[in-house]
Amino acid sequence: MYPDWGPGEEVLGNVGPGRRVLELGCGSAGNLAHVATLGAEAVGVDMSAVQVVQAQQRWPGLEVRHERAERFLSAVDAPYDVIYSVYGASWFTDPDALLPLVREALTPGGVYAFSHNPPALAGCYGAQVSQMKPERAGDEPLFVKRFDHEPEQWELLLKGAGFEDISAGIIPPPEGKRLGTLLVTAHAPAY
Numbered sequence: 001m002y003p004d005w006g007p008g009e010e011v012l013g014n015v016g017p018g019r020r021v022l023e024l025g026c027g028s029a030g031n032l033a034h035v036a037t038l039g040a041e042a043v044g045v046d047m048s049a050v051q052v053v054q055a056q057q058r059w060p061g062l063e064v065r066h067e068r069a070e071r072f073l074s075a076v077d078a079p080y081d082v083i084y085s086v087y088g089a090s091w092f093t094d095p096d097a098l099l100p101l102v103r104e105a106l107t108p109g110g111v112y113a114f115s116h117n118p119p120a121l122a123g124c125y126g127a128q129v130s131q132m133k134p135e136r137a138g139d140e141p142l143f144v145k146r147f148d149h150e151p152e153q154w155e156l157l158l159k160g161a162g163f164e165d166i167s168a169g170i171i172p173p174p175e176g177k178r179l180g181t182l183l184v185t186a187h188a189p190a191y
Contacts, residue, residue: 015040019081024069025088029055045072073101090114099161106188113185119148158186
């Protein structure tokens, strides 16, 4: 959430040459472009056509697709070593639908990592309505669901979807800021 605050690509494990990496909800693809510079075969998906066009213009040659995360994951033909989401689709997609698809799209032992804001109000968990800024001037705001859970709830959801080695916690904000970052990592079974 804050520039140069918190962990970097080390959360994802090895994202170097020969590794397949997928970002869910890549937006304008700045994080994905960084992963690609490390040598990974990087793919991003986003449901916003405007964001995808911006990403393609900003990062020519980077593979960014206009598609919903669930639809893309349902058609994966070769598994990914790492799937991640930075304030993206992992926050805005029903975990009951998304988590099994992510697990199936990962290689054995593959990493799934995501971040988003911690729940805004104690006791308000699960699906919440969130207003997104319009993509273009004059457009109406977009209302979407986001899925707010405390770290312990994310751990239970991931375990229920078959993930292992799960870690979930809140990174405190830098001095002078009030909102931390919820960071979750998990692994597909290594069988």
